[in-house]
Amino acid sequence: MYTALMSTSERLIESTRELLWERGYVGTSPKAILERAGAGQGSMYHHFKGKPDLALTAIRRTAEELRAAAERALGGPGTPYERIVAYLRRERAVLRGCPIGRLTMDPDVMANDELRAPVDETLTWIRDRIAGIVEEGKAQGQFAPELDGGEIGAAVLATVQGGYVLARAAGSPAAFDTAVSGLLTLLAPRTA
Amino acid sequence: MYTALMSTSERLIESTRELLWERGYVGTSPKAILERAGAGQGSMYHHFKGKPDLALTAIRRTAEELRAAAERALGGPGTPYERIVAYLRRERAVLRGCPIGRLTMDPDVMANDELRAPVDETLTWIRDRIAGIVEEGKAQGQFAPELDGGEIGAAVLATVQGGYVLARAAGSPAAFDTAVSGLLTLLAPRTA
DNA sequence: GTCTATACACAGATAGAC
DNA sequence: GTCTATCTGTGTATAGAC
Numbered sequence: 001m002y003t004a005l006m007s008t009s010e011r012l013i014e015s016t017r018e019l020l021w022e023r024g025y026v027g028t029s030p031k032a033i034l035e036r037a038g039a040g041q042g043s044m045y046h047h048f049k050g051k052p053d054l055a056l057t058a059i060r061r062t063a064e065e066l067r068a069a070a071e072r073a074l075g076g077p078g079t080p081y082e083r084i085v086a087y088l089r090r091e092r093a094v095l096r097g098c099p100i101g102r103l104t105m106d107p108d109v110m111a112n113d114e115l116r117a118p119v120d121e122t123l124t125w126i127r128d129r130i131a132g133i134v135e136e137g138k139a140q141g142q143f144a145p146e147l148d149g150g151e152i153g154a155a156v157l158a159t160v161q162g163g164y165v166l167a168r169a170a171g172s173p174a175a176f177d178t179a180v181s182g183l184l185t186l187l188a189p190r191t192a
Numbered sequence: 193m194y195t196a197l198m199s200t201s202e203r204l205i206e207s208t209r210e211l212l213w214e215r216g217y218v219g220t221s222p223k224a225i226l227e228r229a230g231a232g233q234g235s236m237y238h239h240f241k242g243k244p245d246l247a248l249t250a251i252r253r254t255a256e257e258l259r260a261a262a263e264r265a266l267g268g269p270g271t272p273y274e275r276i277v278a279y280l281r282r283e284r285a286v287l288r289g290c291p292i293g294r295l296t297m298d299p300d301v302m303a304n305d306e307l308r309a310p311v312d313e314t315l316t317w318i319r320d321r322i323a324g325i326v327e328e329g330k331a332q333g334q335f336a337p338e339l340d341g342g343e344i345g346a347a348v349l350a351t352v353q354g355g356y357v358l359a360r361a362a363g364s365p366a367a368f369d370t371a372v373s374g375l376l377t378l379l380a381p382r383t384a
Numbered sequence: 385g386t387c388t389a390t391a392c393a394c395a396g397a398t399a400g401a402c
Numbered sequence: 403g404t405c406t407a408t409c410t411g412t413g414t415a416t417a418g419a420c
Contacts, residue, residue, distance in 0.1 A: 073416050
């Protein structure tokens with residue numbers, strides 16, 4: 001539960017972000033949000049139109065943070081392969097899953113175009129970002145010319161998203177790392 | 193909603209399987225199950241101890257079916273690579289997601305060891321099954337000796353699970369196929 | 385076995401006092 | 403802005419009639 005160091009509205013947003021990550025949209029009730037934020041019913045309906053409106057604000061912020069975190073790895077120094085390694089190996093709370101990807105399994109999020117949009121945009125952006133890096137690598141001769149940037153970008157992001165699934169099922173982050181290692185072996189540049 | 197061609201208990205199980213697939217565990221209420229099954233409150237509590245008990249029965253059945261479907265592709269004819277292709281390309285209701293994998297994002301399933309067990313066992317089984325096929329391929333010289341069966345198995349299954357995430361986010365099955373194509377390019381045997 | 389009736393807490397939202 | 407009522411429906415389960 002957040003202290004009074006934040007405004008009520010901020011505490012509501014941050015509490016919602018946490019709960020959406022932990023329990024998804026259908027699993028998160030206004031009551032739970034209010035308790036965590038230390039606010040009363042009135043505050044939430046003063047600052048937001050209701051649960052979907054507050055969730056939208058929370059999701060947008062989380063999406064922006066995720067994009068920034070991905071960019072820190074993908075836009076860092078090194079060869080294209082090294083940047084993809086940095087992305088795949090970056091620090092993650094593996095057992096918590098992806099705060100954006102998990103929303104794709106939420107029926108109420110998927111049924112609401114406004115809520116789905118930031119999810120779609122974020123994953124598409126990461127996919128395309130990786131795709132561009134793969135094309136860079138091809139141009140530099142690090143990757144084989146038969147690789148398709150879009151396909152590899154999708155495969156890399158899918159491995160991450162699926163890695164979360166395997167790790168959560170097993171109750172251990174190891175499965176995530178195993179899947180990543182497998183993909184990286186397959187993607188390794190020819191050490192000509 | 194199911195007709196009277198099934199027993200009440202069967203209709204309850206099948207309705208639960210559908211709803212767990214569509215809406216997950218937290219998103220599925222006994223009331224919705226009863227409506228779909230065309231049964232009254234009493235029937236459910238006569239045949240099952242409650243929602244978790246009914247869900248466990250439903251999940252176990254779905255897990256068994258998923259394993260069988262995977263085995264039909266993985267245990268089919270062809271080289272190791274071809275069998276993995278068959279698995280990755282098998283007919284799927286992509287936009288519905290994986291009926292087992294999606295449960296890993298359900299907080300109440302993950303918090304209940306009995307409910308999580310069949311999820312874990314199923315995904316582990318598929319992972320290991322693919323791992324063995326990769327080892328076969330290595331023995332036959334189809335795959336490079338530096339590939340680790342366990343890692344590739346995890347990467348293949350993660351691509352599938354993550355492919356569902358990408359497809360659902362985009363609202364189109366194409367993203368799934370794109371990711372699969374990318375992985376298959378990377379995994380393609382050296383056409384020595 | 386299946387039904388309806390009942391129970392009580394929670395989900396989501398509104399009203400109006402301070 | 404924030405709070406405490408208050409409201410209607412739903413979630414999950416039990417009781418007891420048929």
